[in-house]
Amino acid sequence: MEGEQCKSLLQWLGGTSLFAGMDDAYLQDLCGIAMVVSYRRRATIFTAGDPGYGFYLVKEGRVKVYMISADGKEQILHILGPGEPFGEAPVFAGRSFPAHAAALEDCRLVFLPRDAFVDLVTRNPSLALNLLAVLSQRLRQFARMVDSLSLKEVPGRLAAHLLLLSRRQANGDELELELSKTQLASLLGTIPETLSRILRKLQKAGYIRIEGAKITIVDRQRLAELAEIGKF
Template identity: 35%
Template structure:
């Protein structure tokens, strides 16, 4: 019993730390944690496939998730990569019956699953939770539109610099730890892995960054 209580408190604490749920009351957090289900996935394991029945949505607790589409020829297009504290699959709340893309774990991953009917029932009884989520999802749509603008209107170097800028700002040491393959990050930025590697090398030669394996130190020049 004590172990279960401890797990619930840990789950509540994590939910409280995320952008989506950090403004909820303790009562709403408790109710939310009661319907949450923690699931673990191995590296390269699929969470769902395009066309699978949409049963709920997910919150990444630890690890990285790739959302992608496949062309009729089998070519992969990365839609987005989600890390800890980010939600994916929430389109089910709009009444969509099938997942519109593939979701795959890029690393050992732990996610929190919310069954859609239980979640809808909960927000129907909690106006504060409903309004909080509407606000958070609106910001997410704005962020995704911004990402689309980057891909369509900016060249490859600008997109890479913008990624480095935002990633480095989140680290006091200006250190970016690439926990996902560089090839996947390249696809997310809309460039080929070869171009990605070439641009990294050029930025390092110009003194903007220093690359050491999966770690990138970013010079303050990138942040100005």
């Protein structure tokens, strides 16, 4: 890893929330241990139980982290986009990946090997704090997810997801699903058939309008109530 290439990697790393605010000297070290790797759409990045020799940062593309049941059904835990880290759990505890990861699109990842990274963390308080923030944030997400899976019905989970998207996309009431409906079903803890029926039901009931992957929120108020109470 040399000259220009390394320099741009350094800048990119410095721009991620994980490494924000770190001294260039440290980023330099980081570049020394980082490896850029590519995966094709659908390729498996790691599998639950694999020993984790390091973790990843998404540079381009998107990645799903998921669990698989004995009979092959999948539950997506996270979708990661550019700048987001994943696979950190075995770096600090447990030594092996608790879940599977695969590329949703062709993607380019930065791999940070465990030992060198831990070393860097111990010498760099702000990196440690950033990491703690990332993990804490993820714990929150999980708490919401458990809440949602256990206390809300599918329409409620869907409503919550749509509202979340609309906050992220900030295109008024129009929004673009970022996942195929099959993947969205897996993220919401259900199956495509059920998702399909519920989208239709919400449309009939005047909450949303559907045109392929474009959804228009018709009645934000009621959608928010649905997300809140969790029952249709």
